[in-house]
Amino acid sequence: MTKYELTLAGRLTFRLISLVTILFLLGGGVQAKSNLKVSRITFEGNKQISEKELLSILKSQKNKEFNPRFIKLDEILIRNYYQLHGFLDVQVRGTFTRNGNDINITYQINEGRRYYLKEIRFTGNELLSEEQLRKSIHLDDNAVFEQQKIDEGLNTIENYYLNHGKPYVFFNQNKVITDDSLITLNIFIQEGVTVRIAEIVFIGVEQVKRFLLFREMEIKEGDLYSREKIEISQKNLYATGLFKAVNYGVVPLPNDPSRVKLVWNLVEKKPIWMGVRFGVSYENGEYTGNVTTFDVTLEGGHRNLFGTARSISFHVVPSFYFGKTVNESRRKFSNPRNEYSLTYIEPRIFGTRTPGIFNISTSRESPPITREEIKILSTSFQVNHKFQNAWSYTGLLSFQKVSTPSDSILNVVSQGRDLIYALSLNPVKDKRDNILVPQHGYLMEFRNRFVYSESPAREDGKRITIHNTFYKFIVQWARYQPFTFKRKWTLASRLRFGGIIEVDGRNPIQKIPITERFYLGGASTIRGYQEQAIGGRDSQDLPLGGKYVLLMNAELRIPLIWILMGELFVDSGNLWQEFSDISHFSLKVSSGLGLAILTPFGPIRFDYGVKWFPETVDGKRESRDEFHIGISFAF
Template sequence: MEDVFIRSISLDGNEHVNINEVLLIVRQRPPNWLFRRPDFDPRLLKLDALTLKSYYHSKGFLDVMVDESSTIDEGYADIFYKITEGKQYFVSEVEVVGQQAVSPEKIKTLLGLTEKKPYNPVRVNDKLYLVENEYHEIGKLFFNINIQDEVTDSVKVIIQVAEGKKIYVNKTYLKDMGLIDSSLVLRELTYKPESLYRKSTMDETEKRLREMGVFSMANIIPVQVADSDSLVNIVIEFRRFKQREWNSTGGYDPIRFAEGAEPLPALSGTIEWKNRSLFNYPTHLSTKLLAGVPMEEELILPRIRYDVSIGSNWILGVRFPTSLTGYYETFIDYYTEELETISRYGVNLSQMIRFGNRSYFETNSVWESFSDQSDQNLQQRSIAFKINLDKKDGPLYTRKGYLISIMLKSAGY
């Protein structure tokens, strides 16, 4: 079958949506500066028509009809959309029934419902999870919400809420956690028996369990107690990483053989051994060996680096994530005639405390020693403190909030 390319897209009957809006949402687009010969796929044509229909629904055109068609001439396709927009419906009234713990204004805001604005059922469905999160945060785990819209010349939206009782935590059960002592897992929980069920608390617990580095998955499931309408048991299902593993890589890659120097093509290999739960305790140990030999003429002396790293989230009964790395490496100073070998070894201690989603306090202490063929060694010590306060409403598309990052560092020889 010969290739068919898109030549054009035409709209008929679109009074409230222009072609530029359509090109942003459909998959089949005409040529532009980036895609000079876009392929035509008839299977995507129907999907684009449904996408365009949903877009009209989001603008309040509930009765819209979209008919798609295409013609192919000498390997080029022309796409046509015939649109019957119909009436645009606006919200005349929003009635919230049955709510007590959350105000009607809050529910309207979360769902994006505003009187005298176009009715957007697509957004309402997409935002239901925000109302759910709001109720789960105050312990209303088994609430129910039902949304009805009465469409006449305008739309009256009726939101029926059945809040239910506040839910409290009864017991916690751990499944498939392996040989790790249950007390080491239970200390990561941010809730206690008989405490109110809160979504933020459960999310924080789930994050702390994954930060142990032992489990690839920690799934928290609330299960209602049979003889109670206000208690749940928390079942946490785990999926473990492989406890011990070997990793090795090798090939012809550029390697930096001296600090600040340009990478050189080299034949290199890396081998690493990891133990994610040393002695069945959530302490991580890894060792890594790197060796590289430059392949350019007369550069035959290898570079060797060896690392040993150990880390844990708890130190002396306090949750203070800490990592200690020791390293030894040799590299060549190619800027001297005799190609001096320089050895460097040292210790790096890093600690971090997180508060909030993206805010943290971090410390980093380094001691290292340099030695060459002379009798004099050079030692360097440094300590750094960093605080990062991230109160933006989104890491990528920020509309409000602030970011403050402060770093203090002291170094000496």
């Protein structure tokens, strides 16, 4: 083993031992709180429900710290579980004994009789037939009696009444037991009068035009009372961004309970505003390899031009980055971007609740956000519509001028003064339970971008213009689910594939604008590699990027203590210049572990990744590992 390899192995071993030790100590911190452990949990009297089933619902766990308060909670959990399975008269009593630091817990259960549903009878119903009502309760006759399913069915029935003009509906249940274990459930429905909205009144409005308020109403004067439509109207008013508070009340008209006044109490926001925000920006990985920056936003504007909810705003955003850049071997703070933008928002396009956003901005960007220092002038018009089924559709028409500080770059690459015209269509389905710390659900994205670009270059000492038309696509799927063997852990996975298809035939990668290429490597794509390090380098020793990208990630997220979470991950992927190159299929693979601190603005990550197959390029061996710091999870 060479001296270099010994040094590398020593550094790798030290980093791994240090990070594993930290995770071990943090993971073991909870258990240091108490010496009392639950040694054994036993059940007495359970005949119809197995011990395995009961253990799975308890708060108390074997070989875990003993908490006497959990015994009362477990009694309730066991009682509820039995009652869900038809044992309505069950009795549970929990006790414990101590032997040194070992605690033995015993739950004595008197199961009682198991009850079954004989039939359900409805009286007082006029709006819905008995057959319609019965279909709403998903519990068959002669099945084990489950009060939870009864309540769920009644909630469904109540919602129907409340959304069809019956705000005063009332239900009463009565159980009649026959043959010792058969229950006949009698449900009496007092429907009340049918109610219509006679008048809609707004209180507290000074700046906003009245037509705008009525435009946001899903429910209209003369409509049947509908709680669902009223709540949608409330949501629409909040979505305008004009109000601090939106509350409503229903007032019956004197001597006529069938007609009500819908009264909205609104608190307006000040139309002119200024502010400072601190946050993070997660750069889209399709261009930059997913770079996280710390942002300071100085902003101001008018949110209610002419009282019509149209808005205009100005933003100044300096961004800061800590880590390695393309040409730096050490981590340091840098200011890779300063952006100035003006935004105008038209709240409704084509008469629908689809905002149109016009933006003009200028920015200076440098590594690691881009592969070299550039200036960008952009104008765009964007429309975005969200549907209730978690789908959203974004359309974007944009123009972008990308320039470098000096014409000298034209001698070595074909970029330097790019003009980029693009049309983007991006359907997204987001079913994640939480954007910052997802534990359930998935994110599905189909990004489509049609691009025409003009790039000046030099050929045989002459200045020429390169024209290129191409279609760029990205398909991405990310899933979040409980880990099979430890349900409190989260297994996160991601698959991304993207490509650039040129209309005029294949061209060298240098003829694709640098802002449109794919890049890989770094804290949020393939850890263990430096930012944008995958895919080769050009004659200026800058990342070359690629036309096709494949990225696969799997990560296990483990709650440790308080706001700390551990990570175990495997990342893989690669870049290719042409589609035919994929036939020589090979992947860059890394794995590692990390620690995340959960904060209100997202997790702060400290990740350590190790390459599986480090390579030697031009006689220089790749570093075997990399340490990363990032804001938000990798995906």
